[in-house]
Amino acid sequence: MLIKMKKIRILLIEDNRLLREGLTAMLKKQADMNVVETIGNGENILAIMGKFKPDVLLLDLGLRSRSSLNLVKLVKKNFSASKIIVMDLIPLQADVLEFVQAGVSGFILKDATVNDFLKTIRSVVKGLQVLPPNLTGSLFSQIVEYAVSGSNPSALIESVRMTKREKQVIELISEGHTNKEIAQELHLSTYTVKSHVHNILEKLALSTRVQIAKYLHDSKKIDSANKDISLLDE
Numbered sequence: 001m002l003i004k005m006k007k008i009r010i011l012l013i014e015d016n017r018l019l020r021e022g023l024t025a026m027l028k029k030q031a032d033m034n035v036v037e038t039i040g041n042g043e044n045i046l047a048i049m050g051k052f053k054p055d056v057l058l059l060d061l062g063l064r065s066r067s068s069l070n071l072v073k074l075v076k077k078n079f080s081a082s083k084i085i086v087m088d089l090i091p092l093q094a095d096v097l098e099f100v101q102a103g104v105s106g107f108i109l110k111d112a113t114v115n116d117f118l119k120t121i122r123s124v125v126k127g128l129q130v131l132p133p134n135l136t137g138s139l140f141s142q143i144v145e146y147a148v149s150g151s152n153p154s155a156l157i158e159s160v161r162m163t164k165r166e167k168q169v170i171e172l173i174s175e176g177h178t179n180k181e182i183a184q185e186l187h188l189s190t191y192t193v194k195s196h197v198h199n200i201l202e203k204l205a206l207s208t209r210v211q212i213a214k215y216l217h218d219s220k221k222i223d224s225a226n227k228d229i230s231l232l233d234e
Helices: 017-028 045-052 068-078 093-102 114-125 139-149 153-158 164-174 179-186 190-204 209-218 222-228
Strands: 008-013 033-039 056-060 083-088 106-109
Touching: 008 017, 008 045, 008 114, 017 033, 033 045, 045 068, 056 068, 056 114, 068 083, 068 093, 083 114, 106 114, 164 179, 164 190, 179 190
Parallel strands: 008 033, 008 056, 056 083, 083 106
Antiparallel strands: none
């Protein structure tokens, strides 16, 4: 007697028709996957989820019609058993953290190989968390792990050892100061400030000063910076 394999039930939300149809055709070729429905936006998402009860929701991060993050929160609140995978070209680290905290289980880069795409879906169904490859192994991936475990992600950021001068630069960046203004405030050369910003970005695994400010505000670090950031001599 043959045992019928249980297929992964997939709901795809992608507003680019060509991409949506291409992904659907690819997924339908997989013996262990079944695309139960495809839609171009997140309207009536609860009714659709209730009707098809997908194991996996593949969601375009940049939906033009509405907020993908709000969709994630809505789905996880009402269908907590369904896994959500977000698709994007190059997701920002701040976006990744927000989506993981909202309940997303994985990320697929839109330039990923077919094998990586399918592997991500199968891994998420097994209960694994899948980050974008460019973030794997970074400090940020550890921060996300803290978020997944329910711990405060700022606790890990705060454990990064900063010099007193770097701490001052971080606080001034969070207040919106330019490198030139920071140099004047701290009586440093602009070149020295740029060097400090570079070191801070490296330590926090970030790419822009805007992300530094966002991280500080998001994790509410500013109020506790004096006592929580480990200080080294300058």
